Amino acid sequence: xxRTPAIEVVGLTKSFGDHQVLGGVxxxxxxxxxxxxxxxxxAGKTTVVRILSTLLRAxxxxxxxxxxxxxxxxxxxxxxxxxxxxxxxxDEVLTGRENLVLVAQLRHLTGPxxxxxxxxxxxxxxxxxxxxxxxxxxxxxxxxxxxMSLIGDPPVLFLDEPxxxxxxxSRLEVWATVQELAGGGTTVLLTTQYLDEAEQLAERIAILHxxxxxxxxxxxxxxxxxxxxxxxxVEKQPTxxxxxxxxxxxxxxxxVGTGR
Amino acid sequence: MTTDVFAETVVLxxxxxxxxxxxxxxxxxxxxxxIAMLLLFVYVLGxxxxxxxxxxxxYLLPGVLLITIASGIAYTALRLFTDVSGGIFERFQSMPIAxxxxxxxxxxxxxxxxxxxxxxxxAVAVAMGFRSGAGVLAWLAVAGILVLxxxxxxxxxxxxxxxxxxxxxxxxxxxxxxFLPFISSAFVPTGGMPGPVRWFARHxxxxxxxxxxxxxxxxxxxxxxxxxxxxxxxxxxAVAYVLAMRTxxxxxx
Numbered sequence: 001x002x003r004t005p006a007i008e009v010v011g012l013t014k015s016f017g018d019h020q021v022l023g024g025v026x027x028x029x030x031x032x033x034x035x036x037x038x039x040x041x042x043a044g045k046t047t048v049v050r051i052l053s054t055l056l057r058a059x060x061x062x063x064x065x066x067x068x069x070x071x072x073x074x075x076x077x078x079x080x081x082x083x084x085x086x087x088x089x090x091d092e093v094l095t096g097r098e099n100l101v102l103v104a105q106l107r108h109l110t111g112p113x114x115x116x117x118x119x120x121x122x123x124x125x126x127x128x129x130x131x132x133x134x135x136x137x138x139x140x141x142x143x144x145x146x147x148m149s150l151i152g153d154p155p156v157l158f159l160d161e162p163x164x165x166x167x168x169x170s171r172l173e174v175w176a177t178v179q180e181l182a183g184g185g186t187t188v189l190l191t192t193q194y195l196d197e198a199e200q201l202a203e204r205i206a207i208l209h210x211x212x213x214x215x216x217x218x219x220x221x222x223x224x225x226x227x228x229x230x231x232x233x234v235e236k237q238p239t240x241x242x243x244x245x246x247x248x249x250x251x252x253x254x255x256v257g258t259g260r
Numbered sequence: 261m262t263t264d265v266f267a268e269t270v271v272l273x274x275x276x277x278x279x280x281x282x283x284x285x286x287x288x289x290x291x292x293x294x295i296a297m298l299l300l301f302v303y304v305l306g307x308x309x310x311x312x313x314x315x316x317x318x319y320l321l322p323g324v325l326l327i328t329i330a331s332g333i334a335y336t337a338l339r340l341f342t343d344v345s346g347g348i349f350e351r352f353q354s355m356p357i358a359x360x361x362x363x364x365x366x367x368x369x370x371x372x373x374x375x376x377x378x379x380x381x382x383a384v385a386v387a388m389g390f391r392s393g394a395g396v397l398a399w400l401a402v403a404g405i406l407v408l409x410x411x412x413x414x415x416x417x418x419x420x421x422x423x424x425x426x427x428x429x430x431x432x433x434x435x436x437x438x439f440l441p442f443i444s445s446a447f448v449p450t451g452g453m454p455g456p457v458r459w460f461a462r463h464x465x466x467x468x469x470x471x472x473x474x475x476x477x478x479x480x481x482x483x484x485x486x487x488x489x490x491x492x493x494x495x496x497x498a499v500a501y502v503l504a505m506r507t508x509x510x511x512x513x
Contacts, residue, residue: 053354075356083354089347093279105271106357108264132282148351 004067006031006156006187007052011061014047021047023211024061029204031155034178034188036202038195043208045191046086049160052189053083066155082149086160088141089148090133096120096144097129100151107152119147123177139170146177150186157181159190163197168241169248175200265358272352272365273372279339280373286335290377294328295384301447302388309448314478317390321382322473323446326466327438328381329374329410333417334434336370340421341430363418363508370414371407378406393479401486402476408493409469413437415500422507446470465492 007029014022021044029035039045050056052065054074063070066080083089091099097116104112120126123143128136133144142162149157159178163171178201181188192198198205199219206216215222238246280286298320301309306316340363343349352362382390394402417434424430441447443457444466450458461467472489475482 050350053350055350055353078354079356081354083351085347085350087347089351091275091348092346093282094275098278102271102275103355106268106352106355108267145347 004031005029006033007035007063007065007189009048009052009061009063012048012051012058012063013060014044014051014056014058021211022051022058025208025211025213027206027213027216029187029189031187032185033203034182034190034201036198036205037189037191037208038193038198038205039191039208040193044211045193045208046160048208049083049085049158049189049191052077053081053158054078055083080154081156081158082152082154083158084145084149084160084162086164088138088145090141090145092134093132095130095132096125096136096140099133099144099148103148103151109152115151119150123147137170138166139173142166142170142174143177146174150181154186156187156189159188161191161193163192163194168244171197172245265361265364268357268361269364269368272361273368276339276366276369277372280335280369283335286373290328290332290335290373291380293331294324294377294381297327298324298381298385298388311449315389315391317385317388318392318478319474320447321385321390322470322477323441323444323466324381324385325378325406325473326409326441326446326470328377329406329413330434330437330440332374332377333370333410333413333437334431335373336366336414337417337421337424337430337433338427339369340366340418341424341427344422359508363504366418366421367411367414370417371410374410375403375407392477394477395479398476398479402473405469405473405476405489405493408490408497412493412497412500415497415504418504419500419507422504422511440464441466441470444470465489465496468492 005028007027009025009027012022012025012027013020025044025048027037027048037045037048047056051058052063052070054070054077057071065077068076068080070077091102094102097120100116100119101112104115109115116129117126120129123146125140125144125147128140133141136144146159146162162178163174166174175197178188178190182203190198190201202219204216204218205222206213207222208214215225298317301320301324302317306320309316311319343352343366349362353359392399420430420433424433444450444461444464446466450461450467453461468485468488469492472482472486474480475485
């Protein structure tokens, strides 16, 4: 790999009072990949994302995004990223279209209306575009949230727990959206507490536990850390998710399921 | 860069002005409550209040204008709190825009919305018989003082907007501000108040601000009250601005 990594973190530490949240995190995200930061609640995932998106200062260590140091060149970092936080960062009082126009205007882009219309079509929000976001479902809100983050084509995208709190169908919609991004060359750093989400979406996975990265690699590499697979015969039972989705007649599952 | 800050502030101000226009609650509280107060004091209580010569509505209006602003800035704090507690504040902060524009957008909205409320209240007062012999310069001075009061109280409102943990905490801070005019010369002359209350009423900022506006509108000489009023506003503005910016920076610690 000769290209600069999209994200490079060395020895990152952060404490809140006496409570140490990050105890020396090292992370290297190659450009153009979907990278999952996997960890349980309180592992420090959001803290890492907040430091990388210049919302929080680290106590120690260095972090660079798109080649820019987050502590000394925060403005350059902000020009390179978009953050989709843990709670959908949308304006509930505005309509979906107004939200998109707002972000396009703040990024000083020409033709904000056209940009908004294109994104609404791409994210299947055209019909809802004139409605207040307060009336949107969780999945629609998230799609709008991600659409807002794509305005201005930032090379690095942070998705902090993009599917937490969503119902299974909305989760599949968001997965399909993220997989689509992968083709476009955007680097995505995704945090999640769901193992299947990391498995479905990410090319590389890092496991953050008690403020440290304890394992990192492709899914195949992580699997190799375990004893070789032994062959067992198990009757295949449908999972509750499969039952739920087939009963409610959702067809999005094959879109996502054939991904790998 | 400065033109960028200005353009971003304008975009963000338009956004929060939309919030004002789409919130009936905000419009009712900030314009109708002061109007109800005008009606109540002029037509119910006013007959029993003696303010020397002149009509009571002329005497009352400046104080009601201050109450209008005090209840208006509570909504500024609430709008800021809603941004902070949702995700949109962090989105703005992680975008390549001037961070000061995020606060200035709310401040500019506060000034515009409060001036509109004030204009509506003045129009109602005119319909109730308020008349002023003030010239253009005096009116400009009144507008200037009201803008200064709005700016000072808005920056004060930014502090709970950024720091509060709950929506109740945000709105709670404005109660003393709405109440303060009652212990001043806003509704009744301070002369009839008992000693310590009278001392407080005469030395708190509302009295000098209200007296200044009242004298300007009545085309009377303002005297050194005017300078005291401006000093209070500028002093409060400076302190509130410094504290608000400190609170803002602390959010990034």
